[in-house]
Amino acid sequence: MRLSHQERAEIDFVLTLRRRWSDVLYPALRAQYDARAADAPPATRKEAAPVVRALPSYRWFAWMERGAQKMLWRAVSDAVVRHGSARGPVCAPAALELDPALELPDWYTAWDIHVQPGGVWRNDASADIYELGAKLVMLGVNDDYTFHRAFVATAVPPGAYRRIVDLGCGFGKSTWPFKKAFPSAEVIGVDLAAPCLALAAEKAGAQGLAIRFRQADCAATGLEAGSADLVTSTMLIHEMPRPHLAATLREAGRLLAPGGLLRFLDFTWTGDPFRDVAIAEHGARNNEPFMAGSMGADMEALCRAAGLEAVRWVAFDERGRGSLDALAWPARAEWHFPWAVLEARKAA
Ligand SMILES: C[S@@+](CC[C@H](N)C(=O)[O-])C[C@H]1O[C@@H](n2cnc3c(N)ncnc32)[C@H](O)[C@@H]1O
Numbered sequence: 001m002r003l004s005h006q007e008r009a010e011i012d013f014v015l016t017l018r019r020r021w022s023d024v025l026y027p028a029l030r031a032q033y034d035a036r037a038a039d040a041p042p043a044t045r046k047e048a049a050p051v052v053r054a055l056p057s058y059r060w061f062a063w064m065e066r067g068a069q070k071m072l073w074r075a076v077s078d079a080v081v082r083h084g085s086a087r088g089p090v091c092a093p094a095a096l097e098l099d100p101a102l103e104l105p106d107w108y109t110a111w112d113i114h115v116q117p118g119g120v121w122r123n124d125a126s127a128d129i130y131e132l133g134a135k136l137v138m139l140g141v142n143d144d145y146t147f148h149r150a151f152v153a154t155a156v157p158p159g160a161y162r163r164i165v166d167l168g169c170g171f172g173k174s175t176w177p178f179k180k181a182f183p184s185a186e187v188i189g190v191d192l193a194a195p196c197l198a199l200a201a202e203k204a205g206a207q208g209l210a211i212r213f214r215q216a217d218c219a220a221t222g223l224e225a226g227s228a229d230l231v232t233s234t235m236l237i238h239e240m241p242r243p244h245l246a247a248t249l250r251e252a253g254r255l256l257a258p259g260g261l262l263r264f265l266d267f268t269w270t271g272d273p274f275r276d277v278a279i280a281e282h283g284a285r286n287n288e289p290f291m292a293g294s295m296g297a298d299m300e301a302l303c304r305a306a307g308l309e310a311v312r313w314v315a316f317d318e319r320g321r322g323s324l325d326a327l328a329w330p331a332r333a334e335w336h337f338p339w340a341v342l343e344a345r346k347a348a
Pocket of ligand 1: 108120121167168169170171172173174190191192193196216217218219233234235236239240244
């Protein structure tokens with residue numbers, strides 16, 4: 001899509017606003033918190049929340065967080081609707097498997113996730129809006145899908161994978177790198193959103209990538225039990241209610257062959273009460289109603305119940321270093337997600 005100067009200017013304005021929020025406002029709020037909490041530091045997220053909300057810059061910070069997000073989707077949606085959305089054909093070797101009878105769960109359609117009007121599932125424009133918006137949400141750091149490539153390169157050990165299943169694959173940016181890294185593997189992307197899958201398959205075909213994009217709930221993929229050596233997801237599990245998260249882990253356990261690996265890139269609590277309050281409130285202001293609940297889930301217990309072992313979270317640096325092999329993040333002043341990889345293995 002060739003954006004006009006006006007559209008580019010609108011998007012640049014929102015991007016700059018979001019950068020100011022992340023790089024200037026968030027560190028200022030942190031400094032206020034550190035000064036206020038110096039004598040009696042809150043020990044938990046619950047204790048820290050009222051302290052954070054009473055800070056002088058809090059209301060401005062909170063308004064800017066949601067306001068800039070709404071402006072972003074407005075600018076992106078307007079541009080996409082103005083230019084129109086038309087899906088091209090899905091060319092071999094890519095394949096698209098849609099299920100017209102699939103009913104989308106109520107919890108999935110009830111929310112405009114990430115404040116994207118209409119969500120990612122409604123029509124062709126939803127997928128195009130999501131694709132353009134996703135770059136901006138990442139403040140420019142993922143323009144070349146750097147962190148998806150880093151996930152594949154650093155969080156997944158080299159191996160002769162026969163089948164890789166990417167759950168919640170969206171418009172394919174998490175799935176394409178798997179086929180590029182493991183060309184002999186059968187790679188399958190699964191998602192509920194038909195428009196995203198169509199975009200994913202169109203772009204996979206254009207890149208010559210033999211990937212099956214399949215419309216299904218990731219808690220009931222319909223794929224054969226024990227058929228996958230690797231089950232992955234990126235940015236999926238914080239979007240689902242706790243019972244669905246448990247069902248998704250059970251499905252991953254069912255899909256994996258003995259010794260097969262699970263790698264889910266998502267978020268986990270940092271243990272820093274200020275930071276964790278900011279993350280929880282980000283979820284609330286960003287229409288991510290299940291984020292705090294899924295981050296608080298007992299993954300060890302859920303994975304064990306799914307027949308998975310060797311469960312651990314490791315921190316992930318989305319700027320390019322990727323998986324850090326321990327649950328410790330480098331110090332950073334600006335706002336950023338607590339990226340982490342959930343690792344587990346199907347019992348042999
Ligand atoms: C934040 S997007 C991430 C997409 C992709 N993994 C990426 O990194 O770009 C989350 C995706 O999960 C999908 N999703 C959410 N719940 C799902 C479910 N129960 N089954 C299948 N897909 C689901 C959404 O439709 C959306 O495309």
